[in-house]
Amino acid sequence: MARTIIKSENFNAYFGKNHVVKNVNIEIPRNNVVAVMGPSGCGKTTYLRCINRMHELIEGASSSGKMLLNNEDVYDMHPIFTRLKIGMVFQRPNPFPNLSIFENVIAGYTLNGIKMPKSEKEKIVEDSLTKSALWKEVKDSLHKKGTFLSGGQQQRLCIARAIAMRPEVLLLDEPTSALDPISTSSIEELLHELKNNFTLIIVTHNMQQAARVSDKTAFFYMGELVEYEDTKLMFTNPKDSRTQNYITGRFG
Numbered sequence: 001m002a003r004t005i006i007k008s009e010n011f012n013a014y015f016g017k018n019h020v021v022k023n024v025n026i027e028i029p030r031n032n033v034v035a036v037m038g039p040s041g042c043g044k045t046t047y048l049r050c051i052n053r054m055h056e057l058i059e060g061a062s063s064s065g066k067m068l069l070n071n072e073d074v075y076d077m078h079p080i081f082t083r084l085k086i087g088m089v090f091q092r093p094n095p096f097p098n099l100s101i102f103e104n105v106i107a108g109y110t111l112n113g114i115k116m117p118k119s120e121k122e123k124i125v126e127d128s129l130t131k132s133a134l135w136k137e138v139k140d141s142l143h144k145k146g147t148f149l150s151g152g153q154q155q156r157l158c159i160a161r162a163i164a165m166r167p168e169v170l171l172l173d174e175p176t177s178a179l180d181p182i183s184t185s186s187i188e189e190l191l192h193e194l195k196n197n198f199t200l201i202i203v204t205h206n207m208q209q210a211a212r213v214s215d216k217t218a219f220f221y222m223g224e225l226v227e228y229e230d231t232k233l234m235f236t237n238p239k240d241s242r243t244q245n246y247i248t249g250r251f252g
Contacts, residue, residue: 035214087162093154095146152183
């Protein structure tokens with residue numbers, strides 16, 4: 001059994017008085033891909049944003065319970081440290097429009113005032129772009145703007161930017177929903193490679209994608225974690241009737 005890296009204990013999240021994530025208990029193993037799926041408005045993205053404390057950036061948002069990274073509560077850490085350890089990739093590719101590809105990759109260091117020799121920056125950029133399967137495509141145009149890239153390339157650039165900070169966990173919020181099928185396929189292939197170095201938690205509304213890319217799947221419904229199981233087992237033999245109904249398309 002892989003060692004647990006993220007653990008939620010009786011975790012709740014709120015928008016004002018609206019209780020959107022309800023008493024979630026979950027253990028996420030290191031170097032796994034974990035899919036979080038469920039119908040719209042079920043709390044999956046809110047839960048994802050709670051893992052690296054982005055939920056609290058929304059006015060009126062609050063949470064309770066424990067969210068542990070390597071047995072240390074992230075809510076006892078400085079939020080910047082939490083977000084360095086737990087990177088995030090969003091639904092739509094969002095490279096910084098005024099920065100070059102090179103500057104985008106090392107933006108986390110620049111924004112946090114971390115100084116380093118040029119040679120070290122170059123090493124981080126090459127390593128991150130290689131890990132995100134983009135190096136061969138952009139190595140001769142590192143000083144062009146990232147916005148010149150295609151949608152799929154931009155999303156891989158955003159993944160490179162996130163992993164450049166050497167996080168332990170990478171959160172991905174529907175990272176292919178704005179992409180065409182070919183770009184989606186390349187991102188899915190990339191996820192299999194990335195789990196050698198990172199733990200990945202991906203929110204997806206696409207059940208086929210969850211089945212293709214993940215080792216374990218969590219099914220959320222109306223703010224509750226209904227079922228959490230090895231992906232193959234959940235899709236072939238779900239324990240809860242609500243999971244069964246969702247997988248077979250009776251609601252969602």
